[in-house]
Amino acid sequence: MARVEASGYHAVVLTVDVQVYGRRERDIVHRFNPREAMAHAPNPRGPDGSYPERLTWDDVAWLKKTTRLPIGIKGIMTARDAKRAVEAGVELIWVSNHGGRQLDHTQGTIDALPSIADAVAGAAPIVIDGGFNRGTAVLKGLALGATVVAAGRAALWGLAADGAAGVACALGILRRELRTTMALCGQTSVKGLSADLISRVD
Numbered sequence: 740m741a742r743v744e745a746s747g748y749h750a751v752v753l754t755v756d757v758q759v760y761g762r763r764e765r766d767i768v769h770r771f772n773p774r775e776a777m778a779h780a781p782n783p784r785g786p787d788g789s790y791p792e793r794l795t796w797d798d799v800a801w802l803k804k805t806t807r808l809p810i811g812i813k814g815i816m817t818a819r820d821a822k823r824a825v826e827a828g829v830e831l832i833w834v835s836n837h838g839g840r841q842l843d844h845t846q847g848t849i850d851a852l853p854s855i856a857d858a859v860a861g862a863a864p865i866v867i868d869g870g871f872n873r874g875t876a877v878l879k880g881l882a883l884g885a886t887v888v889a890a891g892r893a894a895l896w897g898l899a900a901d902g903a904a905g906v907a908c909a910l911g912i913l914r915r916e917l918r919t920t921m922a923l924c925g926q927t928s929v930k931g932l933s934a935d936l937i938s939r940v941d
């Protein structure tokens with residue numbers, strides 16, 4: 740944590756949805772094992788890769804008192820956990836199901852968001868991710884209560900296509916799409932979006 744703080748990061752987020760590794764059938768088909776692929780990467784690693792299996796709320800309390808940085812939890816999918824996180828002093832609620840790769844049949848993050856936003860009630864910013872690859876998707880996330888919509892794979896597709904310039908290009912596409920979507924919804928500020936912009940078709 741001292742290294743993280745010294746490196747100039749603004750927040751630290753604890754991922755809580757990889758207790759065990761999901762059965763990722765697409766990876767199996769591609770004969771890709773991320774754990775093996777990571778084995779030769781220079782990323783720092785803890786002494787024991789099985790620690791996520793043992794995470795409890797005590798670890799959140801430990802993290803809270805160990806760092807001066809704001810802390811977040813990534814992988815919140817229920818209003819109950821969101822509420823408990825806020826009570827534990829967590830400053831960033833990250834609604835995520837790990838891109839749907841961890842648990843088949845889990846709820847989509849956009850469906851989990853409204854009740855979580857209600858439970859958090861402005862006490863902490865909410866980040867959401869999971870397939871927000873279009874400006875229309877970003878608008879839906881913001882309108883339903885997220886403060887920030889995060890893009891994982893969209894940025895990585897840009898990276899694969901053209902390195903740093905590709906990432907900038909991918910984010911530029913998202914930004915332009917969001918602007919167009921905002922305009923066509925008659926909206927002028929991402930801060931003023933409200934849930935009544937979105938209707939569900941069953």
Ligand SMILES: Cc1cc2nc3c(=O)[nH]c(=O)nc-3n(C[C@H](O)[C@H](O)[C@H](O)COP(=O)(O)O)c2cc1C
Pocket residue numbers: 754813835836837838839868869870871889890891892893895
């Ligand atoms: C190559 C790759 C590596 C990832 N590694 C991590 C990780 O180390 N920790 C984590 O919390 N999430 C990790 N994720 C999950 C993303 O942070 C994100 O939750 C997920 O991809 C959903 O967002 P997306 O649909 O915009 O990609 C990873 C995703 C990808 C594609």
